[in-house]
Amino acid sequence: MADSIIHILNGDALGEQFPADLPGNTIVFRECLIEGPKNVVAFEEFFESRAAYLSDTYDPSAKEHYSLELSTPLMKMVADIKPSEIILWFEEDLFCQANFWFVCYFLVRFGFNGKVSWAKPSGVARFNFGLLSRKALTAVFKGRLLIDITKIAPLWLAYSSNNSDELIRLVQELSHLSEYIIPAAKAYKDMNTSFIEQSRPYTSLLEITKKLKPSSFGKVFVEFSQKEAVYGFGDIQVKRIFDEIVRGNKGLG
Known part of the structure; x- marks a missing residue:
């Protein structure tokens, strides 16, 4: 062999x-x-x-x-x-x-x-x-x-x-x-930050979510994947962060 x-x-x-x-x-x-x-x-x-x-x-x-x-x-x-x-x-x-x-x-x-x-x-x-x-x-x-x-x-x-x-x-x-x-x-x-809210994926996704509104995760995911392609995250990884953002920012909707 x-x-x-x-x-x-x-x-x-x-x-x-x-x-x-x-x-x-x-x-x-x-x-x-x-x-x-x-x-x-x-x-x-x-x-x-x-x-x-x-x-x-x-x-x-x-x-x-x-x-x-x-x-x-x-x-x-x-x-x-x-x-x-x-x-x-x-x-x-x-x-x-x-x-x-x-x-x-x-x-x-x-x-x-x-x-x-x-x-x-x-x-x-x-x-x-x-x-x-x-x-x-x-x-x-x-x-x-x-x-x-x-x-x-x-x-x-x-x-x-x-x-x-x-x-x-x-x-x-x-x-x-x-x-x-x-x-x-x-x-x-x-x-790799002390708190998720300080991390680049979180802050980037927060900015995108504010722009597109949390009612459309599909659009949020597509834009995040384009903007932060260097992470290679799948929809499940992004959805976890997205859910954290929605829970912590009640005024987004």
Whole structure:
């Protein structure tokens, strides 16, 4: 299996549009490490805590599927398959970057010494693979960047300990990758505040909600997603903040 290639995809949407003629097998990284438990002591316990969180927060069946579809394939990849190359398909937004940093940390902790590349969308698609055709995704594959995971793994440690200043410092040392990652690191610093009301997502969403009125969450979500694309939040994450805003600002309606 030493000549195999594993593609780790950032979600099901990319999986559905992924070019079938690219060499290798895929693992879909169904996670949202921008929230929930982040402290890794032992991976088995960490994965159990993540499965429990996702099950309690989103889908009761998540706990059952987590091991089968994510943690077990990841462990098998580093313990048994040991591919010659792992290709990480992650965008530049914070949602994707948190997952990207974790995967690099995971690979380092398991001593993976094969080739690791970052298949990164660029330009208007840097936050959204969905804007790309299969032909364009093939071009991303061909233009993938070889990365040193030992330099990226520390980003997870800074992020998971809520040390946004250290995260930014480490990103600035990444030379040719810094420009792609620094927006997400700075967005995290702006989100990592003592109170949610001080955070950039909250203040930005409050401004949008005042303009559009809280009766139309759909329009609020669309505008927030355009204005704050660097966060990569889905509708559930934005709705939580939106509900906090509505509860705390009774005069908005």
